[in-house]
Structures are given as C-alpha cells and as structure tokens.
Amino acid sequence: MAVPDKIQTWQMVRPWSKDRETGKVTEGLLEKKEIPVPELQPGESLVEIAGCGVCHTDLGYFYDGVPTVSKPPLTLGHEISGTVVAGDLEGKDVIIPAVMPCNRCPICEGGRGNRCLAQKMPGNSLGIYGGFSSHIVVPSQDLCVIEDRKGLPLSHYAVVADAVTTPYQAAMRADLKEGDRVVVIGCTGGVGVYMTQMAKALGASFVIGIARSQEKLERALKYGADAVINSRDKDAKAVQGEFREICKSNDLPHNWGWKIFEVSGTSAGQEMALRLLSFVGKLVVVGFGMAKNEYSISRLMAFDAEIIGTWGCLPQYYPVVLELVQSGKIQIEPFLETRPMSTIQEAFEEAHSGKLMRRIVLEPDF
Ligand SMILES: [Zn+2]
Ligand SMILES: [Zn+2]
Structure with missing residues (x-):
C-alpha cells in the first residue's frame, strides 16, 4: 500500500495565551507542516487517516490554557479513523482508541488501563503526532478493526474513537443496568448526545436530559x-x-437510585449534579472543567451514595461500542458533519463558539 515520504499535518505551533502580568493576549497558531514518517517499530501500524473529530478537549488545549503532555509544537486530534497502510493489520480499516494503555503495568493488569499512567493519546502524549494529519504511527495492539463499514464513510467512524466510547466506559463505571433511572447533565454536547443514547441503549428505563439549548434538547428527545x-x-x-x-x-421516585452523568464540565452543571445526587445514587463525572465546587462530602455517607470519575475508554470495549453503532442502537449520522482538514482554523472557531449542532470531523485534503 501507499507509504508516504512525509506526513502532512496541521501543527499547533502555539496555543492561545495570556500574559499573567501584562494581560497581553497572544493568538494561537495552527500551521500546515511536513514532518518525517517515524520508523515503524515492531508492534506498530502506520495509519492513513480518513477522518479526525474536533473534540472539546482539543479546544481546551488550543484556547483555554489546558496543557498538553507533549509541549507544542505538536499536532492535536485524538478522534481518528483510517486505514492501515504499513505494519501490523495492513489493509484494515481501523478506529484508533483515544487513549492507548501500555498493557504492562499494574494499573493495566488490574483492568483499569483506560487510566494507565504510561498511556499514549494522539494529539496530547504521543510525541508530536496527532490526528489532524495525513498519517499517524500508533501501537497496533489496541486498534479496533472495522471489518465491514456497513455503508458508512470511514471518516464518520472517527467519533467512535472518543465521543461514543467515553460514554460506554462511564456507563460501565456506573454499573448501568437494565431498568436504571438516569440523568445526563450536558446531554446536548459532543459527548452528551452519546451518553444519552448509550444510557437508553444499555436499558435505562427513564433518561432525563439537562442542557441549555432548546433546539438541541428537542433533538435529544x-x-x-x-x-x-x-x-x-x-x-x-x-x-x-x-x-x-x-x-x-411519571410516577418515579425523586430521592433515590438515580445515576447522574455530569458531562458538561461546567460549574453550573456540577452544582446541579451534586444537588440531584441522593440516596443510593451515583454521580459519574464525565465532563472536564476547571471549576471548583463546595459540597458536604458527609452527604455521601448519609446517602450511601458515590461520586465516581471516568476517563477515556478501555480498548477492549471498542468492538462492543462499534456493534452498538452498526446495529443502529446508537446513531452517529445525525450528530456529525465532515469538512476538509484545510478548514481547521474555521472549524476550531465554530466548534469553540458552541453553536454547532453537529460535531465536525475533518478529512485530510493535503
Ligand atoms: Zn476527545
Ligand atoms: Zn499501563
């Protein structure tokens, strides 16, 4: 298959920043670059990228001062689908898990590899490499193979790499079962739309969505x-x-047993989540933000309740999530749109405005 001489990529040369003393703002810069193709090591695959989703996490790195593990310049993007063109699995269409565990450490061996401390995440901790590129080299072991695209463009599967799988892991952390009652705070966001569908697909008997956009809330219904x-x-x-x-x-109890997923990452959303948490309930924190909250943690004791964090998704769950998508239990088509990767700057700006109805998946057009 076609192995390129160089990788074409949109690097984040620098993120937006503000000088603490002078208050002077420096604009962030994304720039098209050519970088060498790293030499393939055993256990690695070279993937020709079909699509890479623009995730809130990327926007956090670019606009909001959230630091990446690898220092800029680096390429952002961790929501990737594509075709392996060299190395293991050559010729296969794959989804690249957003976080790839080391699979060797005690955390991984304990079944918690999604939060492995040595994990690699494209566009964050995989050296300078990320998904807003023509190609990427990744470990082969945890790639999720798409044997049959079922008529969907390969690029659309990019959203499975993070936006759809993160809710599955969150549901596992919550021990979500048939008949559970669920609240999703931030149910209309890039991950929230899938958290809501995931809860229903896994058998929740009643799902209440909370968010601020009426148009998107109507879609959530x-x-x-x-x-x-x-x-x-x-x-x-x-x-x-x-x-x-x-x-x-609806003849439902309001004060016990609800499983609450806080996906917004906002202080208002977190405050609501803490307020709704009640007897034998669970609060799963899915969204990320910089807010601090005040809460009397002794309430957890009195309620016999739990607050649980969740991060990424174990690669072993990806085939299960892919099946949920391909069987139609989770719909991705109404929630994404593709654009040429050369429009990355505008795509970031629009996504950052929060007004988009659909997640943008950028397709390489170098
Ligand atoms: Zn993401
Ligand atoms: Zn590990």
Whole structure:
C-alpha cells in the first residue's frame, strides 16, 4: 500500500495565551507542516487517516490554557479513523482508541488501563503526532478493526474513537443496568448526545436530559431522552424543582437510585449534579472543567451514595461500542458533519463558539 515520504499535518505551533502580568493576549497558531514518517517499530501500524473529530478537549488545549503532555509544537486530534497502510493489520480499516494503555503495568493488569499512567493519546502524549494529519504511527495492539463499514464513510467512524466510547466506559463505571433511572447533565454536547443514547441503549428505563439549548434538547428527545429540562437562566434549585415535577408526573421516585452523568464540565452543571445526587445514587463525572465546587462530602455517607470519575475508554470495549453503532442502537449520522482538514482554523472557531449542532470531523485534503 501507499507509504508516504512525509506526513502532512496541521501543527499547533502555539496555543492561545495570556500574559499573567501584562494581560497581553497572544493568538494561537495552527500551521500546515511536513514532518518525517517515524520508523515503524515492531508492534506498530502506520495509519492513513480518513477522518479526525474536533473534540472539546482539543479546544481546551488550543484556547483555554489546558496543557498538553507533549509541549507544542505538536499536532492535536485524538478522534481518528483510517486505514492501515504499513505494519501490523495492513489493509484494515481501523478506529484508533483515544487513549492507548501500555498493557504492562499494574494499573493495566488490574483492568483499569483506560487510566494507565504510561498511556499514549494522539494529539496530547504521543510525541508530536496527532490526528489532524495525513498519517499517524500508533501501537497496533489496541486498534479496533472495522471489518465491514456497513455503508458508512470511514471518516464518520472517527467519533467512535472518543465521543461514543467515553460514554460506554462511564456507563460501565456506573454499573448501568437494565431498568436504571438516569440523568445526563450536558446531554446536548459532543459527548452528551452519546451518553444519552448509550444510557437508553444499555436499558435505562427513564433518561432525563439537562442542557441549555432548546433546539438541541428537542433533538435529544428523539435520541434517548424521555424528558428534558432546559437549564438556561435557572439555578440548581430551580432545576431540582423541575426534576421533581418530572418524577412526580411519571410516577418515579425523586430521592433515590438515580445515576447522574455530569458531562458538561461546567460549574453550573456540577452544582446541579451534586444537588440531584441522593440516596443510593451515583454521580459519574464525565465532563472536564476547571471549576471548583463546595459540597458536604458527609452527604455521601448519609446517602450511601458515590461520586465516581471516568476517563477515556478501555480498548477492549471498542468492538462492543462499534456493534452498538452498526446495529443502529446508537446513531452517529445525525450528530456529525465532515469538512476538509484545510478548514481547521474555521472549524476550531465554530466548534469553540458552541453553536454547532453537529460535531465536525475533518478529512485530510493535503
Ligand atoms: Zn476527545
Ligand atoms: Zn499501563
């Protein structure tokens, strides 16, 4: 197959920054570059990238001062699908897991490899390499092979690398079971739309979605949510009041057993989540933000409740998630759009504005 001389890539030369003393803002810079193809080591594959999703995490690195493990310049992008053109699995279409464990350390051996400390994440900790490129070299062991594209463009499968799999791991952390009652806070975001569908696909009996965009909330009602709460201009107490109303009119208990997924990463969302957490409930923190919250943790003791963090997704779950997508239990088509990778700057800006209805998947057009 075609092995390139060079990798074409859109590097983040520098992220946006603000000088602490002078307050002077330096604009972030993405630049098209040519970089050498790293020599393939045993156990590695060279993947020709079909698509790479623009994730909130990338925007955090570029705009909001969240540091990457590898220092810039590096290429962002960790939501990747493509075709292996050299190395193991040559000729196969694959999804590259957003985080790839070392598979050797005690954390990995203990079944918690999604948070392995030696893990590699493209666009963050895989040297300078990331998904907004023509090609990438990755460990082969955990690649998820797509044997049959089922008529979908390969690039669309990029969203499975992170946006769809992260909710599956979160559901496993919550021990989500048939008949569970679920709240998804931030149910309309890039990961939230799949968290909502995932809860339903795994058998939740009632799913309440909370977010601020009415248009997106109405869409959520078609994709997993049984009821929605528009939290725009409402405080946590008002949201809790609406939550209780919904419980009452659906004959559901409001004060026990709810599994709450906080996907927004905002302080308002986290405050709502803490407020809704009640007896024998679980709160799973899926979204990332820099907010700090105040909470009386003794409530957990009184409630016999849990707050759980979740990070990425174990590669072993990817085939299960792929099956959920290919069987139609989880819909990806209504939630993504593809664009040429050369529009990366505009794509980042639009995604950062938060107004997009669909996640952008960039397709290489070097
Ligand atoms: Zn991501
Ligand atoms: Zn490990």
